[in-house]
Amino acid sequence: MHPVLKLVAQRVALGLLLLLAVSAVIFLGVEALPGDTAQAILGQSATPQALANLREKMGLDQPALIRYFHWLGGILTGDLGKALTNGQDIAQAIGQRLGNTLFLAACAGVISVPLAILLGLVAARYNGRWPDKLISGITLSTISLPEFVAAYFVIYLLTQLIPIFNPVAMVFPGMGFWERLHAVALPVIVLVLVVLAHMMRMTRAAILNVMQSAYIETAELKGLSPMQVIWRHAFPNAIAPIVSVVVLNLAYLVVGVVVVEVVFGYNALGQYLVDHVSKRDLPVVQAVGMIFAAVYIGLNILADVIAIVANPRLRHPR
Amino acid sequence: MPEPLLDIRNLRIEATSYPPGEPPRHVVLVDDVSVSVEKGKVLGLIGESGAGKSTIGLSAMSFGRGGVRLTAGQILLNGRDIRTAPVSELRKLRGSEVTYVAQSAAAAFNPARKLMEQVIETSLAHGVMPKAEAEARARSLFRQLGLPNPDTFGDRYPHQVSGGQLQRAMTAMALCPKPDLVIFDEPTTALDVTTQIDVLAAIKRAIHETGVAALYITHDLAVVAQVADDILVLRHGKKVEYGTTDHIINRPEQAYTQALVSVRSIEHEEKPAAKPVLTVANVTARYRGTHFDVLKNVSVDVAPGQTLAIVGESGSGKSTLARAITGLLPPTSGRITFDGRDLSRDLAGRTKDDLRELQMIYQMADVAMNPRQTIGTIIGRPLEFYFGLRGEAKRKRIQELLDQIEMGKGFESRYPAELSGGQKQRVCIARALAAKPKLIICDEVTSALDPLVADGILKLLLELQAQQQVAYLFITHDLATVKAIADKIAVMFKGEVRRYGSKTDVLTPPFDDYTDLLLSSVPEMRLGWLEEVLAHRKMESAGN
Incomplete structure (x- = not known):
């Protein structure tokens, strides 16, 4: 087998193993909480008899190990159980919100990743001169603002001063693509501002690190322009560190944006999770936890795979 | 007399160094050096590390590493002074009129790109020739330099070929855009002797066949004697002696050059066999x-x-x-x-x-x-560890050891740097x-x-x-x-x-094959050695 395929297969297998371990941790964590689902439904004043009946009905009297595998089997077949608070099918409720989450993350990613890398390249090109300082200054100040401050600032600017967007990012099923894009414009802008600096700084640092190499001098002595040197000779050797930071930020865009969702009233997964944590709706918390873990691990596997494929020594062994 | 291709006149090169904890220091790297190279000729630059040979070599592209500045004199390339030319103009001549072969080809090739892409890059970037022509020229250079499978060699990545092959590929890269002048900066220093002789022969043949002029930088006088027409001996950034290769090797005038030529003056009598330790x-x-x-x-x-x-x-x-x-x-x-x-x-x-x-x-x-x-701590450590020496006894022993290595007093409080x-x-x-x-x-x-x-x-x-x-x-x-x-x-x-x-x-003698190859590959300090060895080897392989 080609060594790259072997390495990729290894990474994917390790990722699946890790996901299994995470599922156990999530399950155990919820187990360790005082009380259980039956208690949560019936409340503090329930009689022991009623509790026992409900537990039997829900299968909660089974040993933890059996319930774990039952739950795991459910996840694998797409059955995440029912929410306690409203009896809704969790898979269905999550499905739509996950779509919204991914749409928002994708829009922010499509804008921020190329922009951050471009700014990083420009900053590296003018290392220590004014364009570098300007880019670093602006991106560092946007990352330093708390998300909600940035959000209110953007709302004030783009709905009051220049009223071109709606302050509330309402989306509903059946909405057209452009309509939807217009609706999420403000949260996307805020998220771009938040993740830009980290990726830009890392791109700049990775490029500057590679610029110390002897082959960069070779490229300079070939009479190439500074931007050609960076793009053709430095960037291909800086992909691995850049990708790992990009992926970290993409994962953040999926799992960490609840504040932005709340500010803009955007109906997505983060808000759904926080709602159900406060209501002690444990099946929902477990299900969303697993989804977030899967996204995180999946993206990191992707970063590993890109780093492997980008390395010519692994791609073309001697 | 034909007009020289490269004419360096009274060149002065300076730099500012920043030693840690001290104020910045101004240093003169090269002082008042004049040298010229005609079309198709090879000039050897020779000296110890720090003599300024690479710095002078790179000045032929008006390039200074780090904070190195070319501060005075003239660098006339094809008749125009490039020392003060703007960077945009220099970029045009770097990689087209003058090209560079670095000491460590393994580090000087971009690991992420195929050899062919890198070899023809300058020809395309400077519009010297179209892609198909550049690739054809690269393949013929690969063949000329004795690289294996010249038609497919360029499809490989740098890590897939050996150090000696990379060095030859770098020479092909330098020759591809048909430059007037190639700077060879210690091109064989990092190679084994048996590889060095092949690369040296390949470089010499390629220089001869393409008619390009070259600056050949090295610290090894025996090597430069094989390829150069003229030699400039440098020390501490100043000219020591400048003349034809025959003159420098056979009739050196300066004491320093004489020392370089006669280096390895040690006579050591072999001792009789004894009971082994x-x-x-x-x-x-x-x-x-x-x-x-x-x-x-x-x-x-x-x-x-x-x-x-x-x-x-x-x-x-x-x-x-x-x-x-x-x-x-x-x-x-x-x-x-x-x-x-x-x-x-x-x-x-x-x-x-x-x-x-x-x-x-x-x-x-x-x-x-x-x-x-400090040096004292470094030498004192085994004294403490093995013999438990402390205080005055240790200090005395450290001084004794410093005397033995002929370094005298005052060194124990200094740092390696x-x-x-x-x-x-x-x-x-x-x-x-x-x-x-x-x-x-x-x-x-x-x-x-x-x-x-x-x-x-x-x-x-x-x-x-x-x-x-x-x-x-x-x-x-x-x-x-x-x-x-x-x-x-x-x-x-x-x-x-x-x-x-x-x-x-x-x-x-008689030697086994490998020892023979090893011994005969060590460059000797006389003209024509390379040709003799190659002719001898050719004869032997024909005889077999």
């Missing part, structure tokens, strides 16, 4: 997790006060043998006897006396010392001697040093050996060094000892 018997070793023996049935010994030289190219197992003897790589079979007792295979099983009596000196003196310790390369290596020798060892393993100890400095270190080692009857296991790839100091020689190739015996026996 170290015996390595049938040692076989492999690295953990591999299925390949890096040492195969190696048997050698060395007597007190004598030197066993281990010679071989990179990958021959010389350093691995040192690791096996010191216990860093436990052998899978065989015995190592030291001073009459069996040595434990691994380090953990050795006594403090085993460790003390067997010391090492390394190639890179600067990384073998803690940069944050303040010393020159030769001085650092002397400190490492003193540290090894501090343990009063019976055997010192010297691993390429002079390889990183300039010839004259290396000569001093070898003389010191021989004097110390005569005084203290310490045995040396001297690992090197440099046959000239071996001839100078060895009593016994073991020639290693692919983990085996190919030839072993007293110096006279090993260096007297």
